[in-house]
Amino acid sequence: MFKMKKIKLFLIIFSFLFIALKPIGYLNDFANLLTQNQKQEIEKKLREIEEKTGNEIVVLTIKSLEREKTIEEYANEIFNSWKIGKKGKDNGVLILIVLNERKIRIEVGYGLEGLLTDSICGKIIRDIMAPNFKENDFYNGINKAIGVIYEIIKGKDVEIKEEKNIPPIGFFLYWYFMCILFGYFFAGLLGLSLELFIILFLQIFTFINRNTYLYQPYILFSLFIPFFFLFILLPISYYISVRFERKLKKYYGKKWKKHIPFYLRNHINFTSSKIGYGGGFSGSFGGFGGGASGGGGATGRW
Amino acid sequence: MKKLRKFVVLAVLFIIFIYSIFQYNKLVSLDQKVKVAWAQVENVYQRRNDLIPNLVEIVKGYAKHEKELFIQVTEARTKWQNAKSVSEKEIAASEIDRVIGRLLFVVENYPQIKASTNFLSLQDELAGTENRIAVERRRYNLAVEQYNRNAKLFPNFIFVRIFGFDSEKNYFQATEQSQKPPQIKF
Numbered sequence: 001m002f003k004m005k006k007i008k009l010f011l012i013i014f015s016f017l018f019i020a021l022k023p024i025g026y027l028n029d030f031a032n033l034l035t036q037n038q039k040q041e042i043e044k045k046l047r048e049i050e051e052k053t054g055n056e057i058v059v060l061t062i063k064s065l066e067r068e069k070t071i072e073e074y075a076n077e078i079f080n081s082w083k084i085g086k087k088g089k090d091n092g093v094l095i096l097i098v099l100n101e102r103k104i105r106i107e108v109g110y111g112l113e114g115l116l117t118d119s120i121c122g123k124i125i126r127d128i129m130a131p132n133f134k135e136n137d138f139y140n141g142i143n144k145a146i147g148v149i150y151e152i153i154k155g156k157d158v159e160i161k162e163e164k165n166i167p168p169i170g171f172f173l174y175w176y177f178m179c180i181l182f183g184y185f186f187a188g189l190l191g192l193s194l195e196l197f198i199i200l201f202l203q204i205f206t207f208i209n210r211n212t213y214l215y216q217p218y219i220l221f222s223l224f225i226p227f228f229f230l231f232i233l234l235p236i237s238y239y240i241s242v243r244f245e246r247k248l249k250k251y252y253g254k255k256w257k258k259h260i261p262f263y264l265r266n267h268i269n270f271t272s273s274k275i276g277y278g279g280g281f282s283g284s285f286g287g288f289g290g291g292a293s294g295g296g297g298a299t300g301r302w
Numbered sequence: 303m304k305k306l307r308k309f310v311v312l313a314v315l316f317i318i319f320i321y322s323i324f325q326y327n328k329l330v331s332l333d334q335k336v337k338v339a340w341a342q343v344e345n346v347y348q349r350r351n352d353l354i355p356n357l358v359e360i361v362k363g364y365a366k367h368e369k370e371l372f373i374q375v376t377e378a379r380t381k382w383q384n385a386k387s388v389s390e391k392e393i394a395a396s397e398i399d400r401v402i403g404r405l406l407f408v409v410e411n412y413p414q415i416k417a418s419t420n421f422l423s424l425q426d427e428l429a430g431t432e433n434r435i436a437v438e439r440r441r442y443n444l445a446v447e448q449y450n451r452n453a454k455l456f457p458n459f460i461f462v463r464i465f466g467f468d469s470e471k472n473y474f475q476a477t478e479q480s481q482k483p484p485q486i487k488f
Contacts (some may be wrong), residue, residue, distance in 0.1 A: 072433045118430030119423030295341070295437030296332075298426045 019064040023058070023082050025285050026050065031061040031099045033138040042139075045146060053139020053154050055112070056092040058084050058141055062102040076295050085109040092291040093149055095142070101301075104129055108202060108296040114274055115153050118298050123298030124148055133302035147254075168190075331447045336471055339442040340388065346434040347395055351379055353427055354398070357405055360421055364412045371408065375401050376394045388472060400477070407476070439474045445470045 021030070026046035029039055042059065048057050075096045082291055085092025092112035106121040124145050132141030147271055358375055361368065378401045382394035409415045449471050455463045462469055 072436070076433075076437055095369040117427070121430075122426030123421065178374055294346075295434040297433075298431055299433075 014067070021078065023060075023285060023287070026056070026058050030202075031063045031097070033061050033097070033099065034142075035139075042143060042146070046142070048132070049146075049150050049154075053150075053193070054089070054091060055087055055094070055150075055153050056085050056268065056289070056291065057090065057146060057149060058082070059095045059099040059146070061099065061138075062134075063098075065098055065103075069098065071101070071103045071105045071299055072295065075297070076104045076293060077234045079107050079109070079291075079293045082288055083290045083292070084288045085293075086113065087290030089289075090291040090293065091153070092288065092293065093153070096150075097142075102133075103299065103301050104133070105299045106145075106297045107293050109291045111291070112153055113294075113296040116149065116297075118296060120152065121298035122300060125298055130300060130302040174280070180210045224296045318367065321457070322461055322464075325458060326465055328452065329462065329465060329467050332445075333467060334454055336442070336445045336449050339438070339445040342443050343435070343438045344391070346431060346438050347382065347391070347398075350398065350402075350428070350431045350435065351382060351422070353431060354379060356424055357402070357428070360415060360418070360424060361405055361408055364415050365408055368408055371401075371404055373478065392474070443473050446473050 012175050021028075025043050027034075029042045033041065046057050046059070060078060064279075065071060069077075075094055078096070079092065080092075081093045084094055089107040092109040093112060094107040095104070096107065106116075106125060108116045108121065128144050128148060129141040130145070132138070164291065262268055354375060358372055362372065377393065378397045382391065382398055385391040385394045409421065413422050452458055453467065453469060459469065
């Protein structure tokens with residue numbers, strides 16, 4: 001068990017080196033500008049904004065930019081690879097803070113360009129973020145900026161989520177497994193009946209004697225019919241399960257975990273990238289909604 | 303033997319026919335992609351064009367004597383408006399680049415303009431628009447690259463000719479003028 005953990009930890013540490021930057025939540029403080037409590041507070045705030053309005057505000061802090069890349073290019077790249085905002089609505093905002101270059105960029109998704117104009121973004125950077133950042137007060141700068149952005153964009157696109165109508169995942173899984181079981185059962189029955197039919201057909205309407213060698217292959221063939229059905233059904237059911245899971249994940253987003261019944265929870269947590277240790281670091285982030293941006297927003301420095 | 307040969311010929315023809323259908327559909331969708339990307343580029347250019355009068359208005363308030371420059375601005379705008387083909391638009395856009403550069407250079411001499419909130423917000427909008435242009439140009443080039451790569455591969459270029467598609471689409475290149483920083487003559 002201990003060894004498992006070690007291997008996992010090793011993988012997690014090294015995955016950061018090899019795989020491109022991946023989001024760990026709405027707040028991605030990779031430059032460590034905030035304390036643990038401040039991180040939790042901002043993450044909670046951003047989560048609440050998403051739950052209330054559907055708008056996805058993401059904060060990313062990094063130490064320095066990759067070579068030969070402007071902050072605008074980098075922000076656009078991250079925005080579109082993380083797919084911040086809901087698909088079709090493109091209601092995402094990315095606040096990128098680069099520590100060493102002392103640069104800030106607010107990148108706005110297509111859907112919010114009308115509300116959160118470039119000049120408003122510039123003003124937020126100049127009047128709210130930069131003054132606080134100059135005094136090394138990153139928490140206040142970020143927090144206030146989020147508050148202002150929230151106020152500006154909350155008027156539009158209030159997404160009412162029907163919490164009550166979400167059926168529990170356990171219900172789905174139960175019926176899904178039942179369908180597979182019954183499917184196999186009925187396929188088996190169908191195969192058997194076909195098999196019987198062939199045997200009867202051969203006996204009644206053909207003149208092949210039961211004892212001749214000609215009869216043997218037919219019997220053999222008909223014996224395999226249920227298995228044929230099994231082999232057809234297996235890939236189909238696998239395909240359906242994959243599609244189904246993806247759809248559910250998309251539908252629930254980060255709530256996906258909440259609805260897993262208790263008897264499956266341990267298993268699913270084990271197979272996903274959930275990390276049970278390391279204070280406050282939870283790898284169970286489900287990703288953003290699939291939004292896009294076209295380079296709207298503003299850049300500033302402090 | 304003869305029958306077999308006939309069958310093989312028919313099979314090959316059938317395969318070519320099927321392949322040509324797929325190729326045609328692929329070409330249409332890639333071509334459409336390039337067109338959509340270009341429309342997006344024009345969209346952001348239009349956005350910049352709409353911002354220019356505001357910029358002129360602000361500069362006019364302080365520097366009335368730069369009449370020649372204002373005339374050039376309107377000329378550049380109408381030139382872009384009237385441009386039809388991709389290359390024409392490109393040239394006109396680079397001219398607008400130059401004109402905006404000159405306007406901003408004029409602003410440098412007037413600290414009052416730079417301090418005004420109007421100008422600051424306008425500058426944000428201009429910078430945002432430039433960035434949008436850069437993004438959409440990059441996406442246009444990506445779409446063109448995809449199209450060209452498909453259209454130049456071995457069996458495909460035959461179909462490209464048969465169906466009458468462009469054998470190659472032009473990338474967006476920074477024109478020589480726009481690579482130079484704007485020059486001001488006094």
